[in-house]
Amino acid sequence: EIVLTQSPATLSLSPGERVTLSCRASQGIRHYLAWFQQKSGQAPRLLIHDASNRATGIPARFSGSGYGTDFTLTISSLEPEDFAVYYCQQRDNWPLTFGGGTKVEIK
């Protein structure tokens, strides 16, 4: 089973700041990584798939990069609605697995 390690666990930031979230896979997963955003009490929302492809309707301030074992989600300028938990998830190997999440909170 592939283990995804997200860092940091928590980020305290202010609106307007640039955010970089990390996700590291225990073995290479090519480009088969997605990022999800989850707000309290809501279902996860797909942001990025295949490492760098924005899902339909996702603002351009969200971008993803990486290949193999190291991946990054970047939010170019934090909006108030972006404070949430972010999960990475791989689909290169079964079973599909998620990282433990990074919480982006208001400083």
Next chain:
Amino acid sequence: QVQLQESGPGLVKPSETLSLTCTVSGGSISGHFWTWLRQPPGKGLEWIGYTHYSEDTRYNPSLESRVTLSLDTSTSLFSLKLTSVTAADTAVYYCARGAGNSNWPWDYWGQGALVTVSS
């Protein structure tokens, strides 16, 4: 607009069977892959499995001996059955749709249904 809605008992006794359904509206159920995931309170996400009307089905090995997914294209219902539940199965259960003609990624999600396992 595609909408998914989970429903089922919110409380299940230990050793019994957890049964949930996902009602799909606004789109065809037969043209997509359908997935269940779960999230224990305050914890991360776990993939349970997917199914397709072609009977292409795959389960998480950690749950495979206890889980069954099924589709009813006549009623647009997608179902989950999990047998012999324990407190560790307490979670919010989500149904989700595979984008396009694939089992991944998941572009539409239900709001989630909390199931508590307790006597």
